[in-house]
Amino acid sequence: MIAALLCAASPLAAGPDWVEPPGVDAGSVPGSAQSITGSGSLSSIGGELTAVSTASAGADDFEDMYCFQIVDPANFRAVTFPDSTFTGSANFDTQLWLFDRNGFGLLANDNAGPKEQGSGLPAPAGIAPGVYCLAISGFDNDPRSDGGPIFNQESREEVTGPDGKGGQDPIVAWGPPGDAGQYVIALTGAAFIEVDDSVPTLSEWGMVALAGLLLAAGATIMRRRRVQRPAQ
Numbered sequence: 436m437i438a439a440l441l442c443a444a445s446p447l448a449a450g451p452d453w454v455e456p457p458g459v460d461a462g463s464v465p466g467s468a469q470s471i472t473g474s475g476s477l478s479s480i481g482g483e484l485t486a487v488s489t490a491s492a493g494a495d496d497f498e499d500m501y502c503f504q505i506v507d508p509a510n511f512r513a514v515t516f517p518d519s520t521f522t523g524s525a526n527f528d529t530q531l532w533l534f535d536r537n538g539f540g541l542l543a544n545d546n547a548g549p550k551e552q553g554s555g556l557p558a559p560a561g562i563a564p565g566v567y568c569l570a571i572s573g574f575d576n577d578p579r580s581d582g583g584p585i586f587n588q589e590s591r592e593e594v595t596g597p598d599g600k601g602g603q604d605p606i607v608a609w610g611p612p613g614d615a616g617q618y619v620i621a622l623t624g625a626a627f628i629e630v631d632d633s634v635p636t637l638s639e640w641g642m643v644a645l646a647g648l649l650l651a652a653g654a655t656i657m658r659r660r661r662v663q664r665p666a667q
């Protein structure tokens with residue numbers, strides 16, 4: 436029954452493997468990023484930067500960050516444009532930023548080529564498989580730590596490490612507001628963060644208990660009907 440409940444809640448038969456839910460904005464730092472949980476390989480993430488919010492400045496959406504597993508660092512790649520292998524896309528000028536789960540910068544790219552506004556990232560050489568966080572922003576919105584900019588982009592095509600003034604500290608903010616729009620990030624070498632569903636959660640235990648009560652109530656009503664029938 437628990438498996439059936441989980442199946443009913445699982446997303447999407449088609450489209451990107453993970454979609455930023457409408458109205459549930461992916462945050463800008465690891466603490467508010469969307470954790471992509473489930474099972475199996477993760478080949479695409481779809482979402483939208485909606486720019487200035489009419490609700491409040493705190494709800495502005497100029498960056499989306501997602502945390503997932505890099506299972507094959509040597510073959511990891513994230514792209515926001517279509518090429519012969521990967522079908523990423525975006526209707527704005529993207530930048531991609533890879534962080535560890537504590538928000539320390541690892542690698543970044545603005546343009547994958549001189550005539551390509553889309554972005555492409557491998558994993559840094561030598562990193563261990565594990566959970567990492569990937570952010571997308573529009574040009575020219577860059578991440579900062581308390582020490583300053585985390586990355587120094589010497590050209591728009593550079594795939595850069597955290598060589599900015601603030602590169603030794605974790606991300607705390609972004610700026611200035613940049614381009615925005617819809618995107619699909621194509622991925623290889625990535626996977627969902629596995630969640631252990633062998634032990635029911637508190638709410639699942641609650642549903643099991645509720646089902647038990649309903650069954651017991653149903654049995655009681657049936658018994659009463661059987662008892663009443665000879666008198667009718």
Ligand SMILES: [Ca+2]
Nearest residue numbers: 461483484499
């Ligand atoms: Ca968003």
Ligand SMILES: [Ca+2]
Nearest residue numbers: 461496498499
């Ligand atoms: Ca966002």
Ligand SMILES: [Ca+2]
Nearest residue numbers: 529545546552
């Ligand atoms: Ca770009």
Ligand SMILES: [Ca+2]
Nearest residue numbers: 587588589595
């Ligand atoms: Ca650089």
